[in-house]
Amino acid sequence: MFLDFFLLLKEEGLPVTIGEYLNLLEALNKRVAAFNVEDFYFLSKTILIKHEQFLDRYDLLFGNYFHGIELSDIEKKEIPEDWLKKEIDRLFSEEEKALIEKLGGLEKVMERLKQLLEEQKEKHQGGNKWIGTGGTSPFGHGGYNPEGVRIGGSGGQKSAIKVWEKREYQNYASDVELNTRNIKLALKRLRILTREGIEDELDLHTTIEKTCKNAGYLDIEMQAPKKNRVKVLLFFDVGGSMDPHVEICEQIFSAAKSELKHLEFFYFHNCVYESIWKDNNMRHNDRIPTFEILHKFNQDYRIIFVGDATMSPYEITALGGSVEHYNDESGAAWLQRFVDKFPNIVWLNPSNEYYWDGVPSTKIIKHIFKDRMFPMTLDGLANAMKTLKGKKVVH
Amino acid sequence: MQEFKGTENYIATEELQIAVNAAIALEKPLLIKGEPGTGKTLLAFEIAKALGKDIHTWHVKSTTTAQQGLYEYDAVARLRDSQFGDDKTKDISHYIIKGKMWQAFESEEKSVLLIDEIDKADIEFPNDLLLELDKMEFYCYELQKTIKAKNRPIVIITSNNEKELPDAFLRRCFFHFIRFPERQTMIDIVKVHFPTIEDDLMEEAMKVFYGIREIHGIKKKPSTSELIDWIRLLKLGKNTKEDLEKIDFVAAQPPYYGSLLKNEQDFEHILKAKRAGQNTFRRF
Numbered sequence: 001m002f003l004d005f006f007l008l009l010k011e012e013g014l015p016v017t018i019g020e021y022l023n024l025l026e027a028l029n030k031r032v033a034a035f036n037v038e039d040f041y042f043l044s045k046t047i048l049i050k051h052e053q054f055l056d057r058y059d060l061l062f063g064n065y066f067h068g069i070e071l072s073d074i075e076k077k078e079i080p081e082d083w084l085k086k087e088i089d090r091l092f093s094e095e096e097k098a099l100i101e102k103l104g105g106l107e108k109v110m111e112r113l114k115q116l117l118e119e120q121k122e123k124h125q126g127g128n129k130w131i132g133t134g135g136t137s138p139f140g141h142g143g144y145n146p147e148g149v150r151i152g153g154s155g156g157q158k159s160a161i162k163v164w165e166k167r168e169y170q171n172y173a174s175d176v177e178l179n180t181r182n183i184k185l186a187l188k189r190l191r192i193l194t195r196e197g198i199e200d201e202l203d204l205h206t207t208i209e210k211t212c213k214n215a216g217y218l219d220i221e222m223q224a225p226k227k228n229r230v231k232v233l234l235f236f237d238v239g240g241s242m243d244p245h246v247e248i249c250e251q252i253f254s255a256a257k258s259e260l261k262h263l264e265f266f267y268f269h270n271c272v273y274e275s276i277w278k279d280n281n282m283r284h285n286d287r288i289p290t291f292e293i294l295h296k297f298n299q300d301y302r303i304i305f306v307g308d309a310t311m312s313p314y315e316i317t318a319l320g321g322s323v324e325h326y327n328d329e330s331g332a333a334w335l336q337r338f339v340d341k342f343p344n345i346v347w348l349n350p351s352n353e354y355y356w357d358g359v360p361s362t363k364i365i366k367h368i369f370k371d372r373m374f375p376m377t378l379d380g381l382a383n384a385m386k387t388l389k390g391k392k393v394v395h
Numbered sequence: 396m397q398e399f400k401g402t403e404n405y406i407a408t409e410e411l412q413i414a415v416n417a418a419i420a421l422e423k424p425l426l427i428k429g430e431p432g433t434g435k436t437l438l439a440f441e442i443a444k445a446l447g448k449d450i451h452t453w454h455v456k457s458t459t460t461a462q463q464g465l466y467e468y469d470a471v472a473r474l475r476d477s478q479f480g481d482d483k484t485k486d487i488s489h490y491i492i493k494g495k496m497w498q499a500f501e502s503e504e505k506s507v508l509l510i511d512e513i514d515k516a517d518i519e520f521p522n523d524l525l526l527e528l529d530k531m532e533f534y535c536y537e538l539q540k541t542i543k544a545k546n547r548p549i550v551i552i553t554s555n556n557e558k559e560l561p562d563a564f565l566r567r568c569f570f571h572f573i574r575f576p577e578r579q580t581m582i583d584i585v586k587v588h589f590p591t592i593e594d595d596l597m598e599e600a601m602k603v604f605y606g607i608r609e610i611h612g613i614k615k616k617p618s619t620s621e622l623i624d625w626i627r628l629l630k631l632g633k634n635t636k637e638d639l640e641k642i643d644f645v646a647a648q649p650p651y652y653g654s655l656l657k658n659e660q661d662f663e664h665i666l667k668a669k670r671a672g673q674n675t676f677r678r679f
Binding site for chain 2: 015026261
């Protein structure tokens, strides 16, 4: 009974267990819900799904299984109209615009471009089919025009200005059990122990002293236990040039999760702009405005950015410099907001320190962070943690 | 079997009713999550009222340990008493203080046990309650006996998502996420509290309320309980639809806005957003 449905959920990566499946059958047996699809949906949801992050996927699968809705229809994404418009405004000269009019107007050309883009998305491997209209269009790549729009394909160069193709990103899994002991030890330095809360620990020393003074009659003294109160926000760069560093990032992430109780983490791509995201699978739908972060967390929080700081310098300094969308404010302005608000902030860079000075974007970020950029070595990590505690570290 | 259908003071969606009834039928704890102010804690009280059960409430704080819900052994009091040669000290049971779970387990009739805001406690807290919630029993070392529930209580657990709960714990619970009420449900909820409210006043109040909720970056979004407080004040102040219509947050502020916005930074944030003409903010 509903075994196929259960197996489908399992296959699609929802954390369902046999115990829960049996519970569902038991509930059906006890007639908890009436026999209609809606009630069954409510019932199975309450029994099988234990976290709101899975609810959306569950809804999709449920719909798919019981009504045969195509998943791909729901996931299919339109190319945003304003991207196309903006690009055309930015890239076409007056003569070219006149030419477009002759060709049947902007609408027509955009229609064609959209069509080509969709085709492109389907056959993106190899990256050899570039958009072009016979050599007169600025769309396409072939040449060395640094401001050209590159559509699709994997970036060979590290400083492509615009990439339209949606990339594959992976979440840094937090359950990787790698050898993170060294990292954990380094993170332990980031400890701010305070006695807070109710006094439920026997203060042995004072008790003995006071009992002695009390001529042998017990005089008990209590104290609050020591606890680590450090609060940390972690920001991870994902995708693109970070791919070679995934493993070390996973280690940091896994160690931080187990060592730091008050930890929140977010993702960004290359540089921080007006929004970031918490779940990489949902990154296009579920974004958090960066202002919300700046607004929500107070200055007690320690901030750690993890990224290779390797990108085209425009991505930091220019308006509209982001590779993924048109940003109204430069990345530098956003980074500066973080530096201004949080006194304890560091940037961890997994790339080799030796090359930092040779990469313009790294230099810019290091400058914005007032030199608080550290390599992802144990020493670098230890120094970063010291800096986060408020100590001045000459690096 | 008794079924929960909501009460005259509490609107329960069908979804919620099924979740509650499934938890009662299968004797599993029900984990309730959702935005603050959507009636998570209230649910347990309403279940108790609707089904005529006693309720034991265990409000969890950051310093609460799982042991406190079971029992505590007051060794210090015993030590002190022993100094005065008190006979009480010979029987350890005098110094065992029963916790909320023990009380619920002991209850002669099936009762409701509310474990409120479980996410406030230490990260290990839910793990320490696995066996207790699964088997509804625990072992008291001091008395050397197992305490077993006479009647498995209906356990309602609420969480505000401050910390993630461990998988092993989640597997033992049923789960329901109370979504923020849609307009129509919200109107029903308001009507439960103010049966005589004028429709046009309600309409305008809802516009202001949902307008504030749509602004990004507010620290504390107003929720159901704030809306109800606010409407109560509007009624007391004899405000009319016309008063609410002119609110634009720049020249005219909503009356009694302190009951909607609990944070003065939020208020400034709205002013700023409004002046900058944030496009998600509707004109009222």
